[in-house]
Amino acid sequence: MENNKTRKELQVSAIENGTVIDHIPAKSVFQVVKLLGLESCKEQILFGTNLESKKFGKKGIVKVANRFFESDEINKIALAAPSATLIVIRNYKVVEKKKVQIPDHIRKYVRCFNPNCITNHEDIPTKFQVTDKKEIRLRCHYCEKVTDKNNLFFI
Protein backbone atom coordinates (compact mmCIF):
# COMPACT_ATOMS: atom_id res chain seq x y z
CA MET A 1 0.00 0.00 0.00
CA GLU A 2 1.17 3.54 -0.67
CA ASN A 3 2.14 5.72 2.26
CA ASN A 4 -0.41 7.51 4.41
CA LYS A 5 0.36 10.98 3.09
CA THR A 6 -0.65 10.05 -0.45
CA ARG A 7 -3.74 8.17 0.66
CA LYS A 8 -5.15 11.14 2.55
CA GLU A 9 -5.25 13.16 -0.64
CA LEU A 10 -7.22 10.57 -2.57
CA GLN A 11 -10.62 11.90 -3.57
CA VAL A 12 -11.64 8.62 -5.20
CA SER A 13 -10.88 5.42 -3.28
CA ALA A 14 -7.96 3.24 -4.32
CA ILE A 15 -8.44 -0.07 -6.06
CA GLU A 16 -6.49 -3.23 -5.36
CA ASN A 17 -6.08 -4.43 -8.95
CA GLY A 18 -7.15 -2.80 -12.16
CA THR A 19 -6.76 0.34 -14.22
CA VAL A 20 -6.92 4.00 -13.33
CA ILE A 21 -7.52 6.53 -16.07
CA ASP A 22 -6.43 9.89 -14.75
CA HIS A 23 -6.27 13.44 -16.12
CA ILE A 24 -9.47 13.13 -18.11
CA PRO A 25 -10.92 16.55 -19.04
CA ALA A 26 -13.86 16.97 -16.62
CA LYS A 27 -16.40 17.29 -19.42
CA SER A 28 -15.28 14.03 -21.04
CA VAL A 29 -15.59 11.60 -18.14
CA PHE A 30 -18.92 10.17 -19.24
CA GLN A 31 -17.73 9.99 -22.82
CA VAL A 32 -14.76 7.91 -21.69
CA VAL A 33 -17.06 5.60 -19.71
CA LYS A 34 -19.16 5.15 -22.81
CA LEU A 35 -16.26 4.66 -25.24
CA LEU A 36 -14.80 1.91 -23.07
CA GLY A 37 -18.18 0.23 -22.76
CA LEU A 38 -18.03 0.46 -18.97
CA GLU A 39 -21.81 0.78 -18.76
CA SER A 40 -22.02 -2.98 -19.15
CA CYS A 41 -18.91 -3.80 -17.10
CA LYS A 42 -19.68 -6.02 -14.09
CA GLU A 43 -16.59 -5.03 -12.09
CA GLN A 44 -16.40 -2.30 -9.49
CA ILE A 45 -16.02 1.11 -11.10
CA LEU A 46 -15.26 4.32 -9.27
CA PHE A 47 -15.25 7.66 -10.91
CA GLY A 48 -15.01 11.30 -10.01
CA THR A 49 -15.24 14.47 -11.95
CA ASN A 50 -14.64 18.19 -11.39
CA LEU A 51 -11.79 17.24 -9.08
CA GLU A 52 -9.06 19.75 -8.37
CA SER A 53 -5.97 19.33 -10.50
CA LYS A 54 -2.84 21.44 -10.41
CA LYS A 55 -2.17 20.78 -14.08
CA PHE A 56 -5.66 20.94 -15.55
CA GLY A 57 -7.80 22.98 -13.14
CA LYS A 58 -10.69 20.51 -13.16
CA LYS A 59 -10.21 16.91 -14.07
CA GLY A 60 -11.94 13.58 -14.05
CA ILE A 61 -10.75 10.14 -13.05
CA VAL A 62 -12.06 6.62 -13.63
CA LYS A 63 -10.94 3.52 -11.74
CA VAL A 64 -11.94 0.10 -12.95
CA ALA A 65 -11.22 -2.93 -10.80
CA ASN A 66 -9.81 -6.08 -12.39
CA ARG A 67 -9.78 -4.71 -15.92
CA PHE A 68 -6.59 -4.33 -17.93
CA PHE A 69 -7.02 -2.69 -21.31
CA GLU A 70 -5.20 -3.50 -24.52
CA SER A 71 -3.61 -0.51 -26.27
CA ASP A 72 -6.15 -0.67 -29.11
CA GLU A 73 -8.98 -0.50 -26.64
CA ILE A 74 -7.62 2.28 -24.49
CA ASN A 75 -6.53 4.43 -27.43
CA LYS A 76 -10.19 4.79 -28.33
CA ILE A 77 -10.46 7.44 -25.64
CA ALA A 78 -7.57 9.50 -27.01
CA LEU A 79 -9.83 11.70 -29.14
CA ALA A 80 -12.13 12.51 -26.20
CA ALA A 81 -9.38 12.73 -23.59
CA PRO A 82 -6.00 13.33 -25.25
CA SER A 83 -4.46 14.32 -21.91
CA ALA A 84 -5.46 11.07 -20.16
CA THR A 85 -2.92 8.97 -18.30
CA LEU A 86 -3.35 5.23 -17.98
CA ILE A 87 -2.17 3.70 -14.70
CA VAL A 88 -2.09 -0.05 -14.14
CA ILE A 89 -2.52 -1.07 -10.51
CA ARG A 90 -1.58 -4.43 -9.05
CA ASN A 91 -1.86 -5.06 -5.34
CA TYR A 92 -2.48 -1.30 -4.71
CA LYS A 93 0.80 -0.43 -6.45
CA VAL A 94 1.40 1.42 -9.68
CA VAL A 95 3.08 -1.04 -12.03
CA GLU A 96 2.74 0.90 -15.28
CA LYS A 97 1.94 4.47 -16.28
CA LYS A 98 1.50 5.73 -19.82
CA LYS A 99 -0.16 8.40 -21.93
CA VAL A 100 -2.95 7.50 -24.32
CA GLN A 101 -2.09 7.82 -28.00
CA ILE A 102 -4.25 8.74 -30.95
CA PRO A 103 -4.35 5.67 -33.23
CA ASP A 104 -3.69 5.75 -36.99
CA HIS A 105 -7.15 4.40 -37.79
CA ILE A 106 -10.46 5.01 -36.07
CA ARG A 107 -13.40 2.69 -36.47
CA LYS A 108 -17.04 2.76 -35.45
CA TYR A 109 -17.18 5.35 -32.67
CA VAL A 110 -16.84 8.67 -34.54
CA ARG A 111 -19.51 10.04 -36.85
CA CYS A 112 -18.54 11.38 -40.28
CA PHE A 113 -19.49 15.07 -40.33
CA ASN A 114 -20.50 14.97 -44.01
CA PRO A 115 -24.30 14.74 -43.97
CA ASN A 116 -24.25 13.15 -47.43
CA CYS A 117 -21.79 10.41 -46.47
CA ILE A 118 -23.17 6.91 -46.98
CA THR A 119 -22.31 6.02 -43.35
CA ASN A 120 -24.94 8.52 -42.18
CA HIS A 121 -27.66 6.86 -44.27
CA GLU A 122 -27.04 3.12 -44.09
CA ASP A 123 -26.08 0.81 -41.28
CA ILE A 124 -22.34 1.01 -41.99
CA PRO A 125 -19.66 1.33 -39.28
CA THR A 126 -17.50 4.42 -39.89
CA LYS A 127 -13.81 4.17 -40.70
CA PHE A 128 -11.26 6.97 -40.70
CA GLN A 129 -7.60 7.46 -41.36
CA VAL A 130 -6.01 9.94 -38.96
CA THR A 131 -4.16 12.37 -41.22
CA ASP A 132 -3.17 14.84 -38.51
CA LYS A 133 -2.83 13.77 -34.87
CA LYS A 134 -1.98 17.23 -33.53
CA GLU A 135 -4.83 19.20 -35.06
CA ILE A 136 -7.05 16.08 -35.18
CA ARG A 137 -8.04 15.53 -38.78
CA LEU A 138 -9.85 12.32 -39.70
CA ARG A 139 -10.29 11.37 -43.36
CA CYS A 140 -13.37 9.28 -43.99
CA HIS A 141 -12.52 5.99 -45.70
CA TYR A 142 -15.79 6.17 -47.63
CA CYS A 143 -16.63 9.75 -48.65
CA GLU A 144 -12.99 10.97 -48.36
CA LYS A 145 -14.06 14.14 -46.50
CA VAL A 146 -12.13 15.34 -43.46
CA THR A 147 -13.77 15.53 -40.04
CA ASP A 148 -11.80 17.83 -37.72
CA LYS A 149 -11.96 18.41 -33.98
CA ASN A 150 -14.62 21.11 -34.31
CA ASN A 151 -16.97 18.62 -35.93
CA LEU A 152 -16.13 15.60 -33.83
CA PHE A 153 -19.14 13.65 -32.58
CA PHE A 154 -19.03 10.25 -30.98
CA ILE A 155 -21.57 7.61 -31.90
Added chain:
Amino acid sequence: MKNKSLVSIDDYTREEQLKILDMAEGFEKKPVQDILKGFVVATLFFEPSTRTRLSFESAASRLGAQVIGFSEASTSSVSKGESLNDTILTVSKYADIIVMRHPREGSARYASEVSPVPVINAGDGANQHPTQTLLDIYSIRKTQGTLNNLQIVFVGDLKYGRTVHSLTFALCNFNATFHLVSPLELKLPSYVKQKIKDNKLEYYQYTDMKEVIPKADILYMTRIQKERFSDPIEYERVKNAYILRNEMLQDAKATMRVLHPLPRVNEIETDVDHNAKAYYFNQAQNGVYVRQALLASILGVI
Protein backbone atom coordinates in the same frame (compact mmCIF):
# COMPACT_ATOMS: atom_id res chain seq x y z
CA MET B 1 -6.33 -4.62 -63.37
CA LYS B 2 -8.33 -7.85 -63.41
CA ASN B 3 -11.08 -7.85 -60.77
CA LYS B 4 -9.84 -4.52 -59.37
CA SER B 5 -12.65 -2.12 -58.54
CA LEU B 6 -12.29 1.51 -59.64
CA VAL B 7 -13.73 3.85 -57.01
CA SER B 8 -11.33 6.83 -56.88
CA ILE B 9 -8.91 7.97 -59.54
CA ASP B 10 -6.11 7.34 -57.01
CA ASP B 11 -6.97 3.62 -56.97
CA TYR B 12 -5.02 3.40 -60.24
CA THR B 13 -1.38 4.41 -60.39
CA ARG B 14 -0.10 6.75 -63.09
CA GLU B 15 1.12 3.69 -65.04
CA GLU B 16 -2.23 1.91 -64.73
CA GLN B 17 -4.04 5.03 -65.93
CA LEU B 18 -1.74 5.21 -68.95
CA LYS B 19 -2.31 1.54 -69.65
CA ILE B 20 -6.08 2.16 -69.76
CA LEU B 21 -5.52 5.04 -72.20
CA ASP B 22 -3.41 2.79 -74.44
CA MET B 23 -6.12 0.13 -74.42
CA ALA B 24 -8.75 2.78 -75.19
CA GLU B 25 -6.77 3.74 -78.29
CA GLY B 26 -7.15 0.17 -79.47
CA PHE B 27 -10.91 0.34 -79.03
CA GLU B 28 -11.05 3.65 -80.87
CA LYS B 29 -9.47 1.87 -83.84
CA LYS B 30 -11.75 -1.13 -83.50
CA PRO B 31 -14.81 -0.27 -81.38
CA VAL B 32 -16.90 -3.32 -82.20
CA GLN B 33 -15.48 -6.59 -80.87
CA ASP B 34 -17.00 -9.70 -79.38
CA ILE B 35 -14.61 -10.02 -76.44
CA LEU B 36 -17.26 -9.63 -73.71
CA LYS B 37 -19.68 -12.16 -75.14
CA GLY B 38 -21.26 -14.14 -72.31
CA PHE B 39 -20.54 -11.44 -69.71
CA VAL B 40 -23.29 -9.53 -67.91
CA VAL B 41 -22.70 -5.89 -66.95
CA ALA B 42 -25.06 -4.37 -64.35
CA THR B 43 -25.61 -0.61 -64.46
CA LEU B 44 -27.16 0.48 -61.16
CA PHE B 45 -28.12 4.13 -61.38
CA PHE B 46 -29.63 5.20 -58.06
CA GLU B 47 -29.89 8.68 -59.51
CA PRO B 48 -30.38 9.51 -63.17
CA SER B 49 -27.35 10.29 -65.32
CA THR B 50 -28.39 9.49 -68.84
CA ARG B 51 -25.11 10.38 -70.49
CA THR B 52 -22.86 8.31 -68.23
CA ARG B 53 -25.23 5.34 -68.25
CA LEU B 54 -25.65 5.30 -72.02
CA SER B 55 -21.91 5.63 -72.48
CA PHE B 56 -21.29 2.55 -70.30
CA GLU B 57 -24.10 0.63 -71.93
CA SER B 58 -22.82 1.52 -75.38
CA ALA B 59 -19.31 0.40 -74.38
CA ALA B 60 -20.62 -2.93 -73.03
CA SER B 61 -22.93 -3.55 -76.00
CA ARG B 62 -20.24 -2.92 -78.60
CA LEU B 63 -18.08 -5.54 -76.92
CA GLY B 64 -20.88 -8.10 -76.96
CA ALA B 65 -21.83 -8.02 -73.25
CA GLN B 66 -25.41 -8.13 -71.98
CA VAL B 67 -26.52 -5.15 -69.90
CA ILE B 68 -28.99 -5.27 -67.00
CA GLY B 69 -29.87 -2.59 -64.46
CA PHE B 70 -32.02 0.37 -63.58
CA SER B 71 -31.82 4.05 -64.38
CA GLU B 72 -33.30 5.54 -61.22
CA ALA B 73 -33.88 4.40 -57.65
CA SER B 74 -37.67 4.56 -57.90
CA THR B 75 -37.71 1.62 -60.31
CA SER B 76 -35.52 -0.53 -58.04
CA SER B 77 -36.11 -2.26 -54.72
CA VAL B 78 -34.47 0.71 -52.95
CA SER B 79 -37.91 2.31 -53.06
CA LYS B 80 -39.09 -0.60 -50.93
CA GLY B 81 -36.40 0.16 -48.35
CA GLU B 82 -33.72 -2.33 -49.33
CA SER B 83 -30.23 -1.57 -48.01
CA LEU B 84 -27.35 -0.87 -50.38
CA ASN B 85 -25.62 -3.95 -48.99
CA ASP B 86 -28.52 -6.21 -49.99
CA THR B 87 -28.93 -4.64 -53.44
CA ILE B 88 -25.23 -5.10 -54.21
CA LEU B 89 -25.06 -8.67 -52.89
CA THR B 90 -28.12 -9.64 -54.90
CA VAL B 91 -27.05 -8.02 -58.15
CA SER B 92 -23.57 -9.54 -57.81
CA LYS B 93 -25.28 -12.93 -58.25
CA TYR B 94 -26.69 -11.76 -61.60
CA ALA B 95 -23.73 -9.87 -63.08
CA ASP B 96 -19.97 -10.12 -63.59
CA ILE B 97 -19.32 -6.45 -62.90
CA ILE B 98 -21.31 -3.58 -61.39
CA VAL B 99 -21.30 -0.01 -62.66
CA MET B 100 -22.88 2.21 -60.03
CA ARG B 101 -24.02 5.83 -59.74
CA HIS B 102 -25.34 6.80 -56.32
CA PRO B 103 -26.23 10.16 -54.73
CA ARG B 104 -24.40 9.45 -51.44
CA GLU B 105 -20.67 10.06 -51.10
CA GLY B 106 -18.70 6.94 -50.18
CA SER B 107 -21.40 4.59 -51.52
CA ALA B 108 -19.08 3.25 -54.22
CA ARG B 109 -16.25 2.45 -51.82
CA TYR B 110 -18.71 0.62 -49.59
CA ALA B 111 -20.22 -1.27 -52.53
CA SER B 112 -16.73 -2.33 -53.67
CA GLU B 113 -16.08 -3.76 -50.21
CA VAL B 114 -19.25 -5.81 -49.91
CA SER B 115 -19.44 -6.90 -53.55
CA PRO B 116 -17.84 -10.18 -54.63
CA VAL B 117 -17.65 -8.82 -58.20
CA PRO B 118 -15.71 -5.66 -59.16
CA VAL B 119 -17.42 -2.27 -58.98
CA ILE B 120 -16.84 0.75 -61.23
CA ASN B 121 -17.84 4.05 -59.66
CA ALA B 122 -19.88 6.09 -62.13
CA GLY B 123 -20.19 8.94 -59.62
CA ASP B 124 -20.84 8.93 -55.86
CA GLY B 125 -22.49 12.22 -54.91
CA ALA B 126 -20.00 15.07 -55.08
CA ASN B 127 -17.08 12.76 -54.34
CA GLN B 128 -15.52 10.85 -57.25
CA HIS B 129 -16.22 10.15 -60.91
CA PRO B 130 -13.01 8.47 -62.06
CA THR B 131 -14.15 7.38 -65.53
CA GLN B 132 -14.80 11.05 -66.37
CA THR B 133 -11.22 11.85 -65.34
CA LEU B 134 -9.84 9.02 -67.49
CA LEU B 135 -11.79 10.14 -70.55
CA ASP B 136 -10.61 13.71 -69.91
CA ILE B 137 -6.95 12.72 -69.85
CA TYR B 138 -7.53 10.48 -72.87
CA SER B 139 -8.95 13.49 -74.74
CA ILE B 140 -6.09 15.71 -73.63
CA ARG B 141 -3.42 13.20 -74.69
CA LYS B 142 -5.14 12.57 -77.99
CA THR B 143 -5.46 16.25 -78.90
CA GLN B 144 -2.06 17.37 -77.62
CA GLY B 145 -0.03 14.26 -78.43
CA THR B 146 1.23 14.20 -74.83
CA LEU B 147 0.09 14.65 -71.25
CA ASN B 148 3.30 16.30 -70.12
CA ASN B 149 4.07 19.98 -69.46
CA LEU B 150 0.70 21.36 -70.61
CA GLN B 151 -0.95 24.69 -69.83
CA ILE B 152 -4.40 23.81 -68.51
CA VAL B 153 -7.07 26.50 -68.12
CA PHE B 154 -10.12 25.69 -66.01
CA VAL B 155 -13.09 28.05 -66.26
CA GLY B 156 -16.30 28.28 -64.23
CA ASP B 157 -17.31 26.65 -60.98
CA LEU B 158 -14.02 25.39 -59.62
CA LYS B 159 -15.30 25.08 -56.06
CA TYR B 160 -18.01 22.45 -56.41
CA GLY B 161 -16.97 20.85 -59.70
CA ARG B 162 -15.61 17.43 -58.74
CA THR B 163 -14.60 16.91 -62.39
CA VAL B 164 -12.09 19.73 -62.06
CA HIS B 165 -10.76 18.46 -58.72
CA SER B 166 -10.15 14.90 -59.95
CA LEU B 167 -8.64 16.07 -63.21
CA THR B 168 -6.31 18.40 -61.32
CA PHE B 169 -5.16 15.49 -59.16
CA ALA B 170 -4.56 13.34 -62.22
CA LEU B 171 -2.65 16.08 -64.09
CA CYS B 172 -0.42 16.68 -61.07
CA ASN B 173 1.34 13.48 -62.23
CA PHE B 174 2.20 15.11 -65.56
CA ASN B 175 3.86 18.42 -64.73
CA ALA B 176 0.91 20.60 -65.76
CA THR B 177 0.58 24.33 -65.11
CA PHE B 178 -2.89 25.33 -63.93
CA HIS B 179 -4.72 28.56 -64.80
CA LEU B 180 -7.84 28.87 -62.67
CA VAL B 181 -10.57 31.23 -63.87
CA SER B 182 -13.61 31.58 -61.61
CA PRO B 183 -15.77 34.05 -59.72
CA LEU B 184 -14.31 34.80 -56.28
CA GLU B 185 -17.08 32.79 -54.63
CA LEU B 186 -16.25 29.68 -56.64
CA LYS B 187 -12.45 29.42 -56.41
CA LEU B 188 -10.68 26.06 -56.34
CA PRO B 189 -10.74 24.66 -52.75
CA SER B 190 -7.52 25.00 -50.78
CA TYR B 191 -6.97 21.23 -50.43
CA VAL B 192 -6.79 20.92 -54.23
CA LYS B 193 -4.40 23.87 -54.48
CA GLN B 194 -2.31 22.29 -51.74
CA LYS B 195 -2.02 19.15 -53.86
CA ILE B 196 -0.66 21.28 -56.74
CA LYS B 197 1.88 22.86 -54.37
CA ASP B 198 2.84 19.47 -52.91
CA ASN B 199 3.78 18.40 -56.44
CA LYS B 200 5.90 21.55 -56.83
CA LEU B 201 3.69 22.73 -59.70
CA GLU B 202 2.29 26.20 -60.34
CA TYR B 203 -1.20 27.66 -60.47
CA TYR B 204 -2.49 31.13 -61.30
CA GLN B 205 -5.92 32.51 -60.42
CA TYR B 206 -8.01 34.86 -62.56
CA THR B 207 -11.52 36.26 -62.62
CA ASP B 208 -11.42 37.04 -66.36
CA MET B 209 -10.71 34.35 -68.96
CA LYS B 210 -9.83 36.62 -71.91
CA GLU B 211 -6.21 37.27 -70.94
CA VAL B 212 -5.42 33.61 -70.35
CA ILE B 213 -6.89 32.00 -73.50
CA PRO B 214 -3.76 32.64 -75.64
CA LYS B 215 -1.66 30.65 -73.14
CA ALA B 216 -3.92 27.61 -73.09
CA ASP B 217 -3.26 24.15 -74.47
CA ILE B 218 -6.56 22.97 -73.01
CA LEU B 219 -9.50 25.24 -72.17
CA TYR B 220 -11.70 23.20 -69.84
CA MET B 221 -15.10 24.89 -69.42
CA THR B 222 -17.60 24.05 -66.65
CA ARG B 223 -21.09 25.16 -65.84
CA ILE B 224 -21.82 27.78 -63.19
CA GLN B 225 -25.02 27.00 -61.32
CA LYS B 226 -27.09 29.88 -60.00
CA GLU B 227 -27.87 28.05 -56.76
CA ARG B 228 -24.17 28.05 -55.80
CA PHE B 229 -24.32 31.79 -55.14
CA SER B 230 -25.41 33.10 -51.76
CA ASP B 231 -26.37 36.38 -53.44
CA PRO B 232 -28.42 36.07 -56.67
CA ILE B 233 -27.43 39.59 -57.71
CA GLU B 234 -23.79 38.52 -57.62
CA TYR B 235 -24.67 35.66 -60.00
CA GLU B 236 -26.34 38.03 -62.45
CA ARG B 237 -23.30 40.31 -62.28
CA VAL B 238 -20.68 37.64 -63.04
CA LYS B 239 -22.48 35.07 -65.20
CA ASN B 240 -21.63 36.64 -68.56
CA ALA B 241 -17.92 36.72 -67.78
CA TYR B 242 -17.74 32.93 -67.97
CA ILE B 243 -19.41 32.35 -71.30
CA LEU B 244 -17.16 31.31 -74.18
CA ARG B 245 -17.87 32.99 -77.52
CA ASN B 246 -16.34 32.06 -80.84
CA GLU B 247 -14.50 35.36 -81.34
CA MET B 248 -12.68 34.87 -78.02
CA LEU B 249 -10.78 31.96 -79.60
CA GLN B 250 -9.07 34.14 -82.25
CA ASP B 251 -5.79 34.49 -80.38
CA ALA B 252 -5.71 30.94 -79.11
CA LYS B 253 -2.94 28.51 -80.08
CA ALA B 254 -3.76 26.52 -83.21
CA THR B 255 -3.46 23.27 -81.23
CA MET B 256 -5.63 24.43 -78.34
CA ARG B 257 -8.84 22.48 -77.73
CA VAL B 258 -11.99 23.32 -75.75
CA LEU B 259 -13.25 20.59 -73.41
CA HIS B 260 -16.44 20.41 -71.34
CA PRO B 261 -17.80 17.47 -69.28
CA LEU B 262 -21.33 18.15 -70.63
CA PRO B 263 -24.20 18.79 -70.34
CA ARG B 264 -23.68 22.35 -71.47
CA VAL B 265 -26.27 24.99 -70.69
CA ASN B 266 -25.13 28.36 -71.99
CA GLU B 267 -21.48 28.60 -70.97
CA ILE B 268 -20.28 27.78 -74.48
CA GLU B 269 -22.17 29.57 -77.22
CA THR B 270 -23.32 27.28 -80.02
CA ASP B 271 -21.28 29.14 -82.64
CA VAL B 272 -18.17 27.67 -80.98
CA ASP B 273 -19.38 24.17 -81.95
CA HIS B 274 -18.26 24.70 -85.56
CA ASN B 275 -14.82 25.93 -84.59
CA ALA B 276 -12.11 23.28 -85.12
CA LYS B 277 -10.99 23.96 -81.55
CA ALA B 278 -14.27 22.65 -80.10
CA TYR B 279 -13.70 19.12 -78.87
CA TYR B 280 -16.43 18.43 -76.28
CA PHE B 281 -18.57 16.10 -78.38
CA ASN B 282 -15.49 14.07 -79.39
CA GLN B 283 -14.63 14.03 -75.68
CA ALA B 284 -18.00 12.39 -74.96
CA GLN B 285 -17.30 9.85 -77.69
CA ASN B 286 -13.91 9.07 -76.15
CA GLY B 287 -15.81 8.14 -72.99
CA VAL B 288 -17.07 5.03 -74.75
CA TYR B 289 -13.53 3.85 -75.66
CA VAL B 290 -12.20 4.48 -72.18
CA ARG B 291 -15.13 2.58 -70.64
CA GLN B 292 -14.59 -0.28 -73.07
CA ALA B 293 -10.97 -0.41 -71.92
CA LEU B 294 -12.04 -0.44 -68.25
CA LEU B 295 -14.69 -3.13 -68.69
CA ALA B 296 -12.37 -5.35 -70.73
CA SER B 297 -9.39 -4.93 -68.43
CA ILE B 298 -11.34 -5.41 -65.17
CA LEU B 299 -13.14 -8.44 -66.57
CA GLY B 300 -9.71 -9.79 -67.48
CA VAL B 301 -10.18 -10.32 -71.22
CA ILE B 302 -7.30 -8.06 -72.29
